[in-house]
Amino acid sequence: MTDSPVRLTAEDRPDQPPVTPELEDLYRGFEKALLVPLWTRIGDLMPQHPRSKAQPHRWEWKALLDVASRSGDLVPVGRGGERRAIALANPGLGGRPYATATLWAAIQYLMPGEDAPEHRHTQNAFRFVVEGQGVWTVVERDPVPMRRGDFLPQAGMNWHAHHNAADEPMAWIDGLDIPFQYDVEAQFFDFGRDGLSEHEHSTPDRSRAERLWGHPGLAPVSQLRPIEGTPLLRYRWEDTDAALTDQLDLEREGHPGTVEPGHALVRYTNPTTAADVLPTIRAQFHRVRRGAETAPRRETGSSVYQVFDGSGRVRVGDVSWSVQRGDLFVVPSWMPLSVRSEASASDSDSGALDLFQFSDAPILAKLNLFRSHVEEPA
Ligand code: GTQ
Ligand code: FE2
Numbered sequence: 001m002t003d004s005p006v007r008l009t010a011e012d013r014p015d016q017p018p019v020t021p022e023l024e025d026l027y028r029g030f031e032k033a034l035l036v037p038l039w040t041r042i043g044d045l046m047p048q049h050p051r052s053k054a055q056p057h058r059w060e061w062k063a064l065l066d067v068a069s070r071s072g073d074l075v076p077v078g079r080g081g082e083r084r085a086i087a088l089a090n091p092g093l094g095g096r097p098y099a100t101a102t103l104w105a106a107i108q109y110l111m112p113g114e115d116a117p118e119h120r121h122t123q124n125a126f127r128f129v130v131e132g133q134g135v136w137t138v139v140e141r142d143p144v145p146m147r148r149g150d151f152l153p154q155a156g157m158n159w160h161a162h163h164n165a166a167d168e169p170m171a172w173i174d175g176l177d178i179p180f181q182y183d184v185e186a187q188f189f190d191f192g193r194d195g196l197s198e199h200e201h202s203t204p205d206r207s208r209a210e211r212l213w214g215h216p217g218l219a220p221v222s223q224l225r226p227i228e229g230t231p232l233l234r235y236r237w238e239d240t241d242a243a244l245t246d247q248l249d250l251e252r253e254g255h256p257g258t259v260e261p262g263h264a265l266v267r268y269t270n271p272t273t274a275a276d277v278l279p280t281i282r283a284q285f286h287r288v289r290r291g292a293e294t295a296p297r298r299e300t301g302s303s304v305y306q307v308f309d310g311s312g313r314v315r316v317g318d319v320s321w322s323v324q325r326g327d328l329f330v331v332p333s334w335m336p337l338s339v340r341s342e343a344s345a346s347d348s349d350s351g352a353l354d355l356f357q358f359s360d361a362p363i364l365a366k367l368n369l370f371r372s373h374v375e376e377p378a
Helices: 021-032 061-074 178-184 208-213 237-252 361-366
Strands: 057-059 085-087 104-110 115-121 125-128 133-139 142-147 151-154 160-164 170-176 189-191 263-267 282-288 297-299 303-309 312-316 319-323 328-331 337-341 353-359 372-374
Touching (some): 057 061, 061 170, 104 160, 133 151, 133 170, 142 208, 237 263, 282 337, 297 337, 337 353
Antiparallel strands (some): 057 328, 085 104, 115 160, 133 142, 133 160, 282 353, 303 328, 303 353, 312 319
């Protein structure tokens, strides 16, 4: 819905007074004094349910990779610009680099041997890898490998840099709460050291964070002060994959375990609290069994999805797309989403549709604004 114009006429709005010279004079006076009467704007300011300015939209991975790799050839990465990251700009948000009103989503690209310089900021961030490897993200001087299927959270105010140790370029996606922090005007940003030490250029198979925190249900009783926010810096694909496989196997064996028939779902959580992995961002992974379709579901707040594997049909409100590996799409607030897994010849054996999702649900939940509703399938 667009900003509703001020309507003065009695025919449009039976509750409104007749337009007289005195009334026009009153309204001109409002404008001059920088005042706005509620009765002319209430439908827009206080709608009966969320009406998102953001639009449902899909970006194809092929096209993102193409512009990222051309940027790799033409645009250096270094201090000042900080990152070779290209943001999804929702067509409903006036050209701002925002995937939704609260979420930043970008493809980031590093050439062989390149370093993205160290910095820190209040914005919460994560990386998710749909293909490739060879980059280590260095968080609080701890080099963390990034490989296909890995989820790497990085809570606000931790120092971080990225290093490509491979002889191939690497792309991944970043999710941050940049638009949310821009709106609440609470951001801080610090530049770090200009280069990385020899140790930070090392390429261990597991980070120190994983060695301390990567054992399910076991919190280290160590002297080490945990970093700001969630301490486990890499959620490896092997673990996510096994959790989803187990849920669907249990369902097949007749035990409950899935969120709905053929639909396994896991949420990334902070091991010290079991709550959402970041204070402003929820991250989840869905697996929809071959041929299964999810019931249309609405949620307050917005989500970005990336297809990790498989292919299918996605419907958001009254638009729908075919999607395949790497494609990203946006689900605006309160728009119903349903997905169907439609295996094609090039897909993996299982034929499942694997979807990575992130959303602003923790913000809404903390403010008692989170609602969801599942519709009867059509
Ligand atoms: O990698 O540190 O996409 O600070 C946007 C802001 C990535 C990062 C982005 C950032 C980063
Ligand atoms: Fe950053």
